[in-house]
Amino acid sequence: MIDRSVVIASGVKTLAQxxxxxxxxxxxxxxxxxxxxxxxxxxxxxxxxxxxxxxxxPPVRWMRDRGMPASLATFLAIIGxxxxxxxxxxxxxxxxxxxxxxxxxxSIEAVQRFQLWLxxxxxxxxxxxxxxxxxxxxxxxxxxxxSIAGEIFSGIGIATSVLVTLGVVIxxxxxxxxxxxxxxxxxxRFAGQKAGWHLTELxxxxxxxxxxxxxxxxxxxxxxxxFIGLGLxxxxxxxxxxxxxxxxxxxxxxxxxxxxxxxxxxxxxLVSLGLTKAVIVLAIVIAVQQLEGNILSPLLQSRAMNLHPxxxxxxxxxxxxxxxxxxxxxxVPTAAMIAVFLRYLDDMTALRAGEKTASEIEFATVAGxxxxxxxxxxxxxxxxxxxxxxxxxxxxxxxxPSTPSTPSTPWRERARGWARKSLSLLRR
Numbered sequence: 263m264i265d266r267s268v269v270i271a272s273g274v275k276t277l278a279q280x281x282x283x284x285x286x287x288x289x290x291x292x293x294x295x296x297x298x299x300x301x302x303x304x305x306x307x308x309x310x311x312x313x314x315x316x317x318x319x320p321p322v323r324w325m326r327d328r329g330m331p332a333s334l335a336t337f338l339a340i341i342g343x344x345x346x347x348x349x350x351x352x353x354x355x356x357x358x359x360x361x362x363x364x365x366x367x368x369s370i371e372a373v374q375r376f377q378l379w380l381x382x383x384x385x386x387x388x389x390x391x392x393x394x395x396x397x398x399x400x401x402x403x404x405x406x407x408x409s410i411a412g413e414i415f416s417g418i419g420i421a422t423s424v425l426v427t428l429g430v431v432i433x434x435x436x437x438x439x440x441x442x443x444x445x446x447x448x449x450x451r452f453a454g455q456k457a458g459w460h461l462t463e464l465x466x467x468x469x470x471x472x473x474x475x476x477x478x479x480x481x482x483x484x485x486x487x488x489f490i491g492l493g494l495x496x497x498x499x500x501x502x503x504x505x506x507x508x509x510x511x512x513x514x515x516x517x518x519x520x521x522x523x524x525x526x527x528x529x530x531x532l533v534s535l536g537l538t539k540a541v542i543v544l545a546i547v548i549a550v551q552q553l554e555g556n557i558l559s560p561l562l563q564s565r566a567m568n569l570h571p572x573x574x575x576x577x578x579x580x581x582x583x584x585x586x587x588x589x590x591x592x593x594v595p596t597a598a599m600i601a602v603f604l605r606y607l608d609d610m611t612a613l614r615a616g617e618k619t620a621s622e623i624e625f626a627t628v629a630g631x632x633x634x635x636x637x638x639x640x641x642x643x644x645x646x647x648x649x650x651x652x653x654x655x656x657x658x659x660x661x662x663p664s665t666p667s668t669p670s671t672p673w674r675e676r677a678r679g680w681a682r683k684s685l686s687l688l689r690r
Contacts, residue, residue, distance in 0.1 A: 295584075302585065307427055309592055311434035315442065316473040317480075318343060322439050336439040340432065354504045450629070456636065460610075463630030467602045470626060475598055482554055483513025486520065489553075490527065493546035497539050499531045515578070515591050520551055573597060609634075614641035 298305060318339045325335035446465065450458030491506025499505070505527045512519030524547035532540035574594055581593025612618040613634060620634035 306588065307430040307434055309595075310427075310431045311438055312472065313476060313595065314343075314431065314435045315438045316469070316476045318435070318439060319442075319473070332440045336436055339439065340436060350507060354507060358501055358504050456633070459629040459633035459636070460606075463625060463627050463633060464603065464606050466626045466630070467606060468599050471598050471602050472595055475595055479514055483510045486510070486513055486550055486554055489550045490524070490547055493550075494527060494531070494543065497531065497542060498535065499527070499539070499543065500534050501530065505530065515587070520554075524548075524551065610637050613637040614644060616641055616645055 318336075321342070322332075322335045322339045325338065326332055330338075446462050449461055449465075452458075453461055487506045487510035490509050491502055494502035494505055505523070508526065509520070509523040512523035524544075527547060528540050528544045531543040574597070577593040577597040578590050581589035581591075581596070583589075585592070609618070609623050610633075613620065613623070614637060620631065620638045623634055625631045625634055
């Protein structure tokens with residue numbers, strides 16, 4: 263037996279050590295966030311360019327596999343994407359121009375009908391109180407519109423215009439698509455063999471996850487836009503095509519974007535077609551979003567990111583509060599990248615602890631499999647070094663279970679052999 267004070271002192275010492283470690287990690291995180299805030303105007307175009315590259319890389323890769331030069335393939339992919347967006351705007355603009363004026367007069371008529379309804383029972387409001395309430399509501403909407411516009415421009419940067427940011431994104435996208443495949447070989451040479459293996463596997467997993475997120479979100483948003491747009495067209499809601507496009511774009515801001523787009527569709531239906539059609543539109547929006555949220559989105563995004571909805575909601579809230587609407591848009595991809603890092607760290611920890619073997623982990627690259635084999639061997643040596651010594655009660659003459667011995671080469675020789683065999687793959 264030992265004194266209780268010794269046990270308590272040991273626990274307090276362990277707690278103090280962990281508190282100190284957590285404080286250091288929190289301080290490092292704060293410094294990283296502060297630096298990111300200062301460099302946000304330069305980091306934002308890079309982040310947007312990487313997201314665009316994840317969309318355009320498959321067609322560029324397809325053209326390059328068929329012998330097209332990298333510069334030409336990249337140029338055609340960027341021009342083609344501009345052509346698609348230009349065609350959508352060309353289709354929407356005349357419709358919005360024709361129907362916006364009629365929608366304006368319908369809005370005035372709807373406000374007048376609402377005033378007459380408030381003047382009757384059970385509210386029985388007089389004109390002065392009603393005008394005061396309406397003026398307050400109009401002022402609140404104007405303030406909200408101003409704050410939203412301020413968030414957009416503050417997210418992009420006060421001194422950086424939208425056009426300049428767009429131009430920088432286009433230039434970065436061109437060079438990332440054209441020369442991006444040279445980055446990993448350079449990084450392996452710069453970081454060294456072992457660190458280069460880890461970085462290659464980690465960045466490749468991140469790229470696969472980012473591309474999967476964008477494709478999954480595009481499919482989910484497209485399904486929402488198609489079904490909600492069809493419902494609006496059948497009901498005769500004005501600007502149905504524009505609302506469908508807005509629904510598609512809003513889907514890239516999880517939770518918040520779908521809610522805003524659906525609310526706008528219901529308001530337009532209420533102003534132009536009345537309460538009955540607005541309720542039908544609301545039912546269509548809720549049904550489509552329930553189908554997307556409970557079936558389609560979990561099926562696709564669980565494969566792409568494997569993030570819980572609570573994590574998505576928290577990251578969108580934090581990203582929006584720190585960096586505005588742009589932060590809410592980038593929050594989920596950032597959380598997915600952090601999740602990739604934590605899962606890879608968990609895999610490497612499991613190898614060192616002996617919970618898994620390298621063959622049980624699905625690696626994305628040859629470099630990752632090499633780092634897994636090295637981690638497994640290092641973990642085996644670590645466990646042997648900390649194995650407990652046999653006690654006196656154990657019989658030294660006790661028979662030990664026989665295991666078949668298989669000839670094996672030392673780890674360094676096996677690693678060199680794998681490295682030589684995969685040298686051509688690693689230089690791609």
